[in-house]
Amino acid sequence: xxxxxxxxxxxxxxxxxxxxxxxxxxxxxxxxxxxxxxxxxxxxxxxxxxxxxxxxxxxxxxxxxxxxxxxxxxxxxxxxxxxxxxxxxxxxxxxxxxxxxxxxxxxxxxxxxxxxxxxxxxxxxxxxxxxxxxxxxxxxxxxxxxxxxxxxxxxxxxxxxxxxxxxxxxxxxxxxxxxxxxxxxxxxxxxxxxxxxxxxxxxxxxxxxxxxxxxxxxxxxxxxxxxxxxxxxxxxxxxxxxxxxxxxxxxxxxxxxxxxxxxxxxxxxxxxxxxxxxxxxxxxxxxxxxxxxxxxxxxxxxxxxxxxxxxxxxxxxxxxxxxxxxxxxxxxxxxxxxxxxxxxxxxxxx
Amino acid sequence: xxxxxxxxxxxxxxxxxxxxxxxxxxxxxxxxxxxxxxxxxxxxxxxxxxxxxxxxxxxxxxxxxxxxxxxxxxxxxxxxxxxxxxxxxxxxxxxxxxxxxxxxxxxxxxxxxxxxxxxxxxxxxxxxxxxxxxxxxxxxxxxxxxxxxxxxxxxxxxxxxxxxxxxxxxxxxxxxxxxxxxxxxxxxxxxxxxxxxxxxxxxxxxxxxxxxxxxxxxxxxxxxxxxxxxxxxxxxxxxxxxxxxxxxxxxxxxxxxxxxxxxxxxxxxxxxxxxxxxxxxxxxxxxxxxxxxxxxxxxxxxxxxxxxxxxxxxxxxxxxxxxxxxxxxxxxxxxxxxxxxxxxxxxxxxxxxxxxxxxxxxxxx
Numbered sequence: 001x002x003x004x005x006x007x008x009x010x011x012x013x014x015x016x017x018x019x020x021x022x023x024x025x026x027x028x029x030x031x032x033x034x035x036x037x038x039x040x041x042x043x044x045x046x047x048x049x050x051x052x053x054x055x056x057x058x059x060x061x062x063x064x065x066x067x068x069x070x071x072x073x074x075x076x077x078x079x080x081x082x083x084x085x086x087x088x089x090x091x092x093x094x095x096x097x098x099x100x101x102x103x104x105x106x107x108x109x110x111x112x113x114x115x116x117x118x119x120x121x122x123x124x125x126x127x128x129x130x131x132x133x134x135x136x137x138x139x140x141x142x143x144x145x146x147x148x149x150x151x152x153x154x155x156x157x158x159x160x161x162x163x164x165x166x167x168x169x170x171x172x173x174x175x176x177x178x179x180x181x182x183x184x185x186x187x188x189x190x191x192x193x194x195x196x197x198x199x200x201x202x203x204x205x206x207x208x209x210x211x212x213x214x215x216x217x218x219x220x221x222x223x224x225x226x227x228x229x230x231x232x233x234x235x236x237x238x239x240x241x242x243x244x245x246x247x248x249x250x251x252x253x254x255x256x257x258x259x260x261x262x263x264x265x266x267x268x269x270x271x272x273x274x275x276x277x278x279x280x281x282x283x284x285x286x287x288x289x290x291x292x293x294x295x296x297x298x299x300x301x302x303x304x305x306x307x308x309x310x311x312x313x314x315x316x317x318x319x320x321x322x323x324x325x326x327x328x329x330x331x332x333x334x335x336x337x338x339x340x341x342x343x344x345x346x347x348x349x350x
Numbered sequence: 351x352x353x354x355x356x357x358x359x360x361x362x363x364x365x366x367x368x369x370x371x372x373x374x375x376x377x378x379x380x381x382x383x384x385x386x387x388x389x390x391x392x393x394x395x396x397x398x399x400x401x402x403x404x405x406x407x408x409x410x411x412x413x414x415x416x417x418x419x420x421x422x423x424x425x426x427x428x429x430x431x432x433x434x435x436x437x438x439x440x441x442x443x444x445x446x447x448x449x450x451x452x453x454x455x456x457x458x459x460x461x462x463x464x465x466x467x468x469x470x471x472x473x474x475x476x477x478x479x480x481x482x483x484x485x486x487x488x489x490x491x492x493x494x495x496x497x498x499x500x501x502x503x504x505x506x507x508x509x510x511x512x513x514x515x516x517x518x519x520x521x522x523x524x525x526x527x528x529x530x531x532x533x534x535x536x537x538x539x540x541x542x543x544x545x546x547x548x549x550x551x552x553x554x555x556x557x558x559x560x561x562x563x564x565x566x567x568x569x570x571x572x573x574x575x576x577x578x579x580x581x582x583x584x585x586x587x588x589x590x591x592x593x594x595x596x597x598x599x600x601x602x603x604x605x606x607x608x609x610x611x612x613x614x615x616x617x618x619x620x621x622x623x624x625x626x627x628x629x630x631x632x633x634x635x636x637x638x639x640x641x642x643x644x645x646x647x648x649x650x651x652x653x654x655x656x657x658x659x660x661x662x663x664x665x666x667x668x669x670x671x672x673x674x675x676x677x678x679x680x681x682x683x684x685x686x687x688x689x690x691x692x693x694x695x696x697x698x699x700x701x702x703x704x705x706x707x708x709x710x711x712x713x714x715x
Contacts (some may be wrong), residue, residue: 105533106662110540158706165529166706169472172536173702176641181693183566189687275540324548335537339520342533 091304109275116147157160276334458668478535483513567691590651642698
């Protein structure tokens, strides 16, 4: 939940706190327009200069030949679609994790869930000879699920002063264990280590093939998440109030967590751990839409996609040649945001 | 503790006879208790020293790969052999063992300084991101200007001090809040790690060993330059820490009392923070961010000799931890060879979890 979470003792009358549907629709339409612009920019911009008329021509004639056409159809377009999918998945996952744990710092990367997914992927590569993104996906799903359960169990039982900090510390500790185990496993196989090091930064480059394999899982997760807004609204009023309204709280929480983990696993299996996207997207969505999850949930998907695509474009353009991986760019954007959140008066117990 | 003894010293407040007798008896008990604890401290230091010498011998004798005739080990250790024995013992194993020992001591000292100042076992240089800042600074120089003399340690210290300044400034808000400090540190260490990761993904395959050292921490490839850097650094840090011992002691009574006792609290606080950052950064510049040593050394020392004496013992514990982890990392069946930092993280992170899970009734901070 947000830093200024509504106290359970005086639940606000639900209709008043809700975003009006006309405002919500306007927000979603605006977000989609910005997202569209980001997609266009991501297709048009890159280290290789292709003039806008040329881009339009290639897009209109998909069967064209030539190097520019090749770059566009096999690299930039799949890369953009992957950014769109992964960003939306991370945004929705971040918002759902924050709403379910009532923790404004929750993010699949910060809570160590992505490291858990990575750990299982490495185990699969080494011991089960699994290659191919579908195999990675099931491993990542198992790893993300187990790690989230562990982080939640440890984080809610800490003596760290606040459950907000407890979850973050549990995430940091588990991420450290996971990355040590990963190193322990791959350290003698330099090829695997090099591959992993490449993957562990989180990037969209050269992953065109990944898209087809991960798309069904990501789309299923996003479609499952969309109707969850109403349930999250009810849960945010506190467990007792939710129970009073006839919601089966435990079942709803478990389902929500399962969807959030599914989204995070799909994203991680596709591009590697990318921290801070879920965190920033969820907060942007809530700043725009307020406390109503029916609107902030689709908005956080749009914000996540805009953020990831934007960071990817920036990473492509910031250096003249070569590029900065998107995971590094999102850390550069996300860290000041995280610090700003951590500085808020209500967040940490003073 | 010292204040208590001073205020109950005989002659300071002459009272009625039974009360004075009682006070004398209490004082005698306190002094006896203190003597017993001093003996225990001395014994612990002795045991740790023996342990360290044993580990040092094990590290030089066993050493991981390569065979050296046992008869050659001792002369080679003093540089009195040539050829393979000299190379293995004097050029590889000795610097490695000494680097592990000295860097462990520096990490332990840094952790104890922070834990004593901030009064929270979680607020150590690696958790609040100072080791990550040092690693980022060192990695920058290593990749962009490797020829600079003493560039790596200087850049590491500079990086850690910049990060310390940022973390400190960003977590100040009407006083220093420990949890905000930890959160801000976790956030900023994220960006430092991403940056270091990025630098090494540029540097490509051939520098994997180097990359591993800067991302995980390893004493592999240590040399005598590193050892002398660490030794000089440790000596300077210990001297400074000894000077800061009294202000730290009075600050543990609370800022108001400490000011009353003549300590300049803000100056002492900045000095301790900078010294801890410098110690951690020096160690990081030579062996990389070996995880969790600064976190667990202090609490282990406190377990051994009590919280008020843990400060001096923590460097010994840190040295034993890193050297022991390195002997294991080189020789343990199935897993060796691995970077030393992997083992300390595998030991330290569960301890960290235990530390945040432990419930102390009534504990507030």
